[in-house]
Amino acid sequence: MAKTLNVPLVAMERGGPTTAPRVPRRVGSQIWPAVVAGVFTLTQLALVRPGMGLGWDEAVYVSQVSGHAPAAFFSAPRSRGISLLVAPVASWSSSTSLLRVYLAVLSGLGLFLALRVWRGLFPVRVVALAGALFATLWVTVFYGPEVMPNYWVAIGALAGVGCFLRAQADHRDRAALWGMGASAALMAWMRPIDAVWVSLPLLASLVCVRRWRRARSLAALLAGLGAGAVGWIGEAYVSFGGLGARLADASRIQGGLGWNIAVLDQLRSLRGQTLCRPCTSSVPAPELIAWWFALPLLAALGLVVAVRARRTAGTLLPLACATTAGIPYLFMIGYAAPRFLLPFYALLAIPVADALVHLVAASRQAWRPVVVTLVALAAAGHLAVQYAILEDVVDRSTAAREDWARTAAELHRLGVRPPCVLTGYEALPIAFYAGCSSAQTQGHNASTTRADLLRTARRTPTATLATAEDGPPGYARGWPAHRFGDLRIHVGPAAAAGIRG
Structure with missing residues (x-):
């Protein structure tokens, strides 16, 4: 392994010159x-079905x-980056297949x-x-073509940490500085709070490690984070009463952020639950x-390999950023979704891959076929x-989304057609499928009052959706009710008059 070491990183860690030689273009x-x-x-296109309808969050x-x-109600934790990313297609086409293909190609290019x-x-x-380790996880394949951040x-x-290391290895590498800023902006554009957690080790190293204190690197990182988050911060003052109020609302919607060990919740979600809330399985x-469980062991081995090879920075930094990226979703939240840990997996992939390559390369010649066979x-x-x-x-996601589409068709048959309003059980995604607005009088997506x-x-075709067990809210109990599968559709006066007429 020693002959494949990166010279700039070795020199940087020894405190020597930081001028990087040209890397041959092989x-x-x-x-x-x-x-x-x-x-x-291609795996996304083959296995995730481009025709699969949009999920709840995707509809938002x-x-x-x-x-x-x-436009559906946009709650405090959300950011508009992913909406803008899909706007080139979604703004003029309602084809989910086209949107999936667009995102599959774009996610492959991004990787x-x-x-x-x-x-x-x-x-x-x-x-x-x-790249292969990260790209073959079910959660990566599933969310690559999804409209999720x-x-x-x-x-x-992944790109930002790599650009940071390149910029530290060669202070003349302007492309690395631009890449670091652009990567930070992308993260903050998508999820500002996650971007801060990922960037903490980078910021700490720029401030605390003397030989890494470079104003241009710090400026590039802060400028990228600021550029990506400026829209979210501005929206906080326009629509949520300020940045502090938006952060408080976001924490409340997520169940109240604080010390809460969610490791078991994440484990439970690995069987294929896209959202585990409450997580009681x-x-x-x-x-x-x-x-x-193999991930942290292999990552630790990767760090040992790097220490022995005297190129610690290239492994320690992605490990540190993976750790901070995982902290809020492993120890500070009361539920789990596998997608939350995608940055964690992407950053761990580098040291894990290095460890696996080392296991094969460092094994004795006589044992190498055995090691290769076991790894394979x-x-x-x-x-x-x-x-x-x-x-x-x-399969489960497709079935749920087809149910929403069938409910939307039934609503149209009952006279609830655009412009229309839906409220109640799963009203938000079904409203999108029906072309209606969604409104709630309570809960995380509350956007109106009972009187309104x-x-x-x-005056507008309106319906309330309820399960048989829960029943409709009090104001809708006198509305005409229609059974559709497990749902009860309660049609408001305007839509009911349309049906009778």
């Missing part, structure tokens, strides 16, 4: 990351830029660019393997979660588990 250094990214894109984000339905940053910092086989935070984190079978069998088992979970997640809703129902 074809392989570009081809293998490109192959990984291309296979990742797409509705902000779509002409298909009015390639993020991996390319690490060229020269690690051998190409390590970089390509890291977490994958893009992960890409920004049993821990999945060992074969489904073994990889999760473990990888095959890992892939089988990941894609079995992915298939189940896609009753006034609206007299």
Whole structure:
């Protein structure tokens, strides 16, 4: 491994010169990351079904830029970065298939660019393997073509840490500075709070490590974070009563951020639950979660390899950023969603890949075939588990979204057509499918009052959705009720008059 070390990082850690020699442009250094990214894109298109409808959160984000339905209520924790990312397609087309293909291609390109940053910092086989490890997780494949921000935070984190290391290795590398700023902006554009957590070790090293104190690196990082978060901060003052009020609202919606060990919640969600809230199910079978326990062990081995090779910075920094990225979702929140840890997985992929390559390369010649066989069998088992979970997640998600589409069609049959308003159980995603506005009088998405809703129902087609167990709110109990599957659709006066007429 010593002969493949990156010279600039070794020199930087020894306190020596930081002028980096030119890295030879070898074809392989570009081809293998490109192959990984291309296979990742094709896997998304093959396994996540471009025709799969939009999920709950996706409907919120797409509705902000779509002409298909009015904009849904936008709660405090959300940021508009992902809405703007899909605007080139969603603003003029209602085709979910086209949107999925667009995001699959874009996510593959993003992965390639993020991996390319690490060229020269690690051998190409390590970089390509890291990309493959991250790109074959079921959660990565599922959320690559989804209108969700977490994958893009992960890409920004992976690229940003790599650009930071390149900028520290060569202070004349302006492309690295621009890349660091752009990566920080991408993260903050998508999820500002996550961007801060990921960036904490970078900021700390720029302030506390004497040989890393470079004003231009600090300025690039802060400028990127500020540029990405400025819209979210401005919206906080326009719509939420200030930055402090928006942060407080975001914390309340997420159950109150504070010391709360959610490690078991994340484990429970690994069986394929896209949202585990409340998270009361049993821990999945060992074969489904073994990889999760292997990650920290392999990452620790990667750090040992780096220390012995005297190139600690290249491994320690992504490990530190992965740790801070995972802290809020492992120890500060009362529920779990696998997508929250995508930045954690992306950053761990580099040291884990380095450890796996070392295990094979450092084994004795006589034992190498055995080691290679064991690693290959473990990888095959890992892939089988990941894609079995992915298939189940896609099937369940597709079924739920088809139910929403059928409910929307039934609403149209009952006279609830645009312009219209829906409220009640799962009203937000169903409203998007029906082309209606959604409104709630209570809960995290509260956007109107009971009196305003009753006034609206007299002049605009309105319906309240309820389950048989819960029943409708008091104001809708006198409205005509229609059973549709497990739902009860209570049609307001305006829509009911339309039906009778």
